[in-house]
Amino acid sequence: MDIDFVRSRFIKHFDGTTGAIYTSPGRINLIGEHTDYNGGYVFPGAVDKGITAEIKPNGTDKVHAYSIDLKDYVEFGLNEEDAPKASWARYIFGVCREMIKRGVDVKGFNTAFAGDVPLGAGMSSSAALESTFAFALNEIFGDNKIDKFELAKVGQATEHNYCGVNCGIMDQFASVFGKEGHLMRLDCRSLEYKYYPFRPEGYRLVLVDSVVKHELASSAYNKRRQSCENVVAAIKKNHPEIEFLRDCNMDMLNEVKETVSQEDYMRAEYVIEEIQRVLDVCDALERNDYETVGQKMYETHHGMSKLYEVSCEELDFLNDIAFDCGVTGSRVMGGGFGGCTINLVKNELYETFITTAKERFKKKFGRSPKVYDVVISDGSHRVC
């Protein structure tokens, strides 16, 4: 993101003075989708695209926020009843409230922010926005007393309490904890994590964006989560010790096959298999076995499409093209219902794959998909 651009807008929009500039990235996820809220593993990394904000306390009890991209300006107070209507401003308001709930004495500030993480592409632009403000407010008003995990939880709680999405912790974790050249395996039950250097020699990671944005994504997402909880409740009757689908195996799931709906069964089957796939991919990476990594990515796509049912025609089509071109691994990335596929491609196949994907997609859907090369980058930080 061009820092000078954000600064020039901040100066123009407010009183000519400058504040501090903070940035947080969007994320990719190699494997482990819809596993976070099931206590399972995820394997994300931060990207070189994100949200950048200039922020300066303004001596009042109001936030004056300017979205440079939307050219929209909103003012709001910091009490619970002051929630703004504009959805972009609710993220900032939610972060302020969650920080206040954690004892940070947030006061009024001026801010202008912009982003280059594509909206609705499944790269977590909203987590980037939340993490930017959580990180900044902690530094500006909180003496950095909130630890990094709690900052990620501030973003997650903002989604739950102010934006209506019962998301897991993956996106905010990746945005806050990202490290250049590294993926992170997070155990979402214990919150233990490990950095994995990721520079696959001879391969590239590329995102192909279907540019499909699903209108009902948040209610469909919450419904998936509910299915998982229904199955856990059913299994708990025989196995009171279990807390998440992470704690279950296929035998336990089959014990309740007749008591849960067919749909809930399929959702749980996908999750149990997906959690194992993350571990398999980690093992394969230790051996530099990218063929296995790719194979698991295709299996994830199949599960997300046929069992979890969060793919769509355009994403299935992109996945088929990848397979036809001999791409090593490909799958829908993020929550689904639109957005990108993530593809592990041999260097020598890259050009053919991208050209073919663009041509065939355009022929079928009348528009070109977008393509983003993945550059794995650092998490939230102050720029200046």
Ligand code: GLA
């Ligand atoms: C969204 C959510 C995450 C995670 C993914 C699916 O990005 O915000 O918590 O559940 O979907 O893996």
